[in-house]
Amino acid sequence: MPGNTFGTLFQLTTFGESHGAAVGGIVDGCPAGLDLATEDLQRALDKRKPGQGGATTSRREADTVHILSGVFEGKTTGTPIAFQVINENQHSADYDNLKNLFRPGHADYGFFQKFGLRDHRGGGRSSGRETIARVAAGAIADVLLAASGIYVYAACEELGGIPVRSLEMEHAFDRPYFSADESVIPLWDERVQAARKDMDTLGGITRVEIRGVPAGLGEPVFEKLDARLAYALMGVGAVKGVEIGDGFAAARATGSSNNDPILPGGRFASNHAGGILGGISSGQDIVVRCAVKPIPSVPRKQDTIDTEGHAATVQVGGRHDLAAIPRCIPVHRAMCSLVVADMLLMQRRMGRGDGAYRQF
Numbered sequence: 001m002p003g004n005t006f007g008t009l010f011q012l013t014t015f016g017e018s019h020g021a022a023v024g025g026i027v028d029g030c031p032a033g034l035d036l037a038t039e040d041l042q043r044a045l046d047k048r049k050p051g052q053g054g055a056t057t058s059r060r061e062a063d064t065v066h067i068l069s070g071v072f073e074g075k076t077t078g079t080p081i082a083f084q085v086i087n088e089n090q091h092s093a094d095y096d097n098l099k100n101l102f103r104p105g106h107a108d109y110g111f112f113q114k115f116g117l118r119d120h121r122g123g124g125r126s127s128g129r130e131t132i133a134r135v136a137a138g139a140i141a142d143v144l145l146a147a148s149g150i151y152v153y154a155a156c157e158e159l160g161g162i163p164v165r166s167l168e169m170e171h172a173f174d175r176p177y178f179s180a181d182e183s184v185i186p187l188w189d190e191r192v193q194a195a196r197k198d199m200d201t202l203g204g205i206t207r208v209e210i211r212g213v214p215a216g217l218g219e220p221v222f223e224k225l226d227a228r229l230a231y232a233l234m235g236v237g238a239v240k241g242v243e244i245g246d247g248f249a250a251a252r253a254t255g256s257s258n259n260d261p262i263l264p265g266g267r268f269a270s271n272h273a274g275g276i277l278g279g280i281s282s283g284q285d286i287v288v289r290c291a292v293k294p295i296p297s298v299p300r301k302q303d304t305i306d307t308e309g310h311a312a313t314v315q316v317g318g319r320h321d322l323a324a325i326p327r328c329i330p331v332h333r334a335m336c337s338l339v340v341a342d343m344l345l346m347q348r349r350m351g352r353g354d355g356a357y358r359q360f
Contacts, residue, residue, distance in 0.1 A: 006232070006235070006338065007029070007338060007342045008223075008342055008346060009029045009342055009345040009346055009349065010027070010029045010030065010141065010144070010341045010342040010345050011027070011028045011029050011342075012025055012026070012027050012133065012134065012137040012338060013026045013028070014130055014133035014134065015133070016084075016087075016129070016130065016132075016133070017119055017121075017124040017125050017127065017129075017130075018087075018119075018121060018123055018124060018127030018128075018129045018130075019087065019121035019124070020087060020124075021086070021087060022084045022085060022086045022087055023084070023085055023087065023129050023130060023132045023133060024082070024083050024084030024085060024132075024133055024136075025082070025083060025133030025134075025136060025137055026080050026082045026083075027070070027080065027081040027082075027137050027140050028080045028081075029342075029345065030070070030076050030078070030081055030140055030144065031076065031078060031144065031345075032075070032076055032077055032078030033075055033076065033078075034075065034076040034143050034144060034147065035074060035075060035143065036071050036074065036075070036076050036081075036140060036143055037071075037074055038065060038066070038067050040139050040140070040142075040143065041065045041067070041083060041136045041139045041140070042064070042065055043139070044135050044136065044138060044139035044142075044330060044334070045063045045065055045085070045132060045135055045136060045139075046063070047135075047173055047178075047330045048063070048131070048132065048135045048327055048330045048331065049061065049063055049327075050321075050327070052176065052177065052178060052326045052327065053176040053177035053178075053188070053192075053325075053326045055159075055177070055192045055202065055321060055322040055323040055325065055326070061087070061088055062088060063085050063132060064085065064086070065083050065084070065085050065132075065136055066083060066084055066085075066086075067081065067082070067083045068082040068083060068084060069082045070082060076143075081140060083133075083136055085132050085136075087129070097314075098120045098314065099120050100306045100307045100308075101304055101305075101307075101312055101314045102304050102305060102306075102307075102314075103296065103297070103302075103304065103314060103316055104296060104302045104303070104304055104314070105293075105296025105297075106123060106126070106296050107123060107126035108120070108123075111124070111125075111126065112307065126237065128237055128321075128324075128327070128328075131236065131237070131328075131331040131334075134236075134331055134334045134335060134338070135330050135331055135334045137334065137338060138330075138333060138334020138335065138337040138338055139334070141334070141337040141338050141340070141341035142337050144341045144344070145212075145337060145340060145341055145344070148212070148344060149212045150210065150211070150212040150213055150340060150344075151210075151211050151212055152208065152209070152210050152211075152333050152336050152337050152340070153169040153170065153172065153208070153209045153210075153211065153333070154169075154172065154173075154178065154206065154207065154208045154209075154329045154330070154332055154333035154336075155167075155169050155172035155173075155178050155179065155180035155206070155207050155329065156172070156177045156178050156179050156180060156204060156205070156206060156207075156325050156326055156329060157180055157204075157205045157206065157207040157289065158204050158205035159177060159188045159191065159192075159202060159204040159323065159325055160188065160191035160192070160195065160202040160203070160204065160323070161191075162184060162187050162188060162191055163184075163205075164179065164180045164181035164184050165181050165183055165184060166180070166181045166183075167180045167181065167207070168180060168181065169207070169209050176188075176189075176326075177325060177326045178325075178326040178329045178330075180207060192322060192323070195322060195323075196322055199298060199299045199300050200294075200298055200300070201294040201295040201296070201297070201298055201321075201322050201323060202294055202295075202322060202323040202325075203238075203291070203292050203293050203294040203323065203324075203325075204292050204323060204324075204325040205289055205290065205291055205292065206289065206290045206292060206325065206328065206329050206332050207287070207288070207289050207290075208287075208288045208289075208290075208332055208333055208336045209285050209286065209287055209288075210275070210285065210286035210288075210336055210340060211285050211286075213275070213281045213283070213286055213340060214281065214283055215266065215280075215281055215282055215283035216280060216281060216347075217280065217281040217343055217344065217347055218276065218278075218279045218280035218281055218343065219279075219343070219346060220278065220279055220280065221279070223279075223343075223346070224276075224278075224279020224280070225276050225279055225280060225281055225286075225339075225343060226244045226274075226276045226279055227279060228339045228342075228343065229242070229244065229286075229288055229335075229336060229339050230242040230244070232335040232336065232338065232339045233288065233290050233332055233335055233336070235335070236290075236328065236331055236332060236335060237324070237328075238292050238293050238295070238324040238328060239290050239291065239292055239293075239328075239332075240291050240292070240293045241290065241291035242288065242289070242290055242291075243274075243288070243289040243290075243291075244273075244274040244276055244286075244287070244288055245271065245272050245273045245274020245275070245276070245287055246258065246272045246273075246274070247274075247289060250272065253272075258272050260272055260273055260282075260284075266283060268282065268284055271284045271285065271287065274286060274287040274288065275287060286336075288332075288336060290332055292323075292324045292325060292328060293324075294323065295320060295321050295322065295323060295324055297316045297320040298316065299315065299316060300315065301313050301314070301315045302314055302315070302316075
């Protein structure tokens with residue numbers, strides 16, 4: 001099955017390339033009767049555009065979204081919701097020198113080996129511009145989640161090896177870098193400027209918190225909620241690791257310290273598990289963290305090979321982010337929204353759970 005569709009009941013299919021005519025998607029399975037406007041999608045896409053911190057590209061796109069179907073008089077109709085964003089600011093000539101060269105750290109070599117050809121202009125299908133469709137679809141999922149009292153927050157927890165000192169997720173999208181802690185922003189600015197001066201790039205760690213998910217969401221054993229979240233986030237470019245709750249730190253803990261004591265009323269004394277036990281939500285906040293690698297488009301000369309297999313060097317030009325953060329954070333948030341929306345519909349279809357899952 002081609003890998004362009006995500007989800008089981010709430011499905012997203014994306015299309016388009018970085019330097020093609022347009023990018024977009026089709027959401028199928030969204031229930032009818034939800035309030036949805038173009039502005040809902042546009043607000044989400046505006047957060048994905050450059051300008052949320054000093055590490056973003058100089059490429060400027062309006063990223064104006066157009067809903068083509070599935071919405072009538074401000075309500076979802078229950079039919080496929082199609083949308084697109086026209087590409088308006090391509091500089092394809094910036095990539096002419098890469099036509100016969102593979103960029104280290106990119107998908108170029110793998111695409112060429114798989115398909116026998118590749119779109120060398122900005123990575124084609126593997127470009128970060130494909131994530132426009134994910135963010136727009138995530139905005140649709142958010143409408144469904146809000147009807148059930150579920151809200152998704154995302155932030156940057158670490159950039160260039162400098163972690164936040166505290167976590168304040170609610171207003172992260174109002175800060176540069178979508179930082180979870182305003183106090184570290186000047187340090188991140190300095191780190192970004194130093195990397196730019198060194199002609200290098202940076203990685204970081206993102207954090208997503210999903211609040212309001214009732215206990216009982218998730219399907220044992222191969223459709224576990226944490227497994228679906230990890231699958232969704234590992235499918236985002238530059239993500240090299242996903243943690244749920246304490247993640248790898250749990251491997252260094254003891255069982256007695258890692259367990260979350262259960263209190264009367266179904267409450268918990270801690271949340272080392274990140275809101276998921278046995279692949280099923282516990283009713284606590286779901287906490288997910290992603291390790292994001294440095295952007296591979298460094299403006300230094302690098303060793304590589306050409307399409308004939310001969311040794312070569314390459315120096316990547318064009319307009320690129322210095323770090324995938326902060327622009328990947330709306331994408332990570334959207335993917336989590338898509339997963340939870342999909343699993344809510346699965347829960348309803350199977351007739352499981354109490355009233356918490358029957359209100360939409």
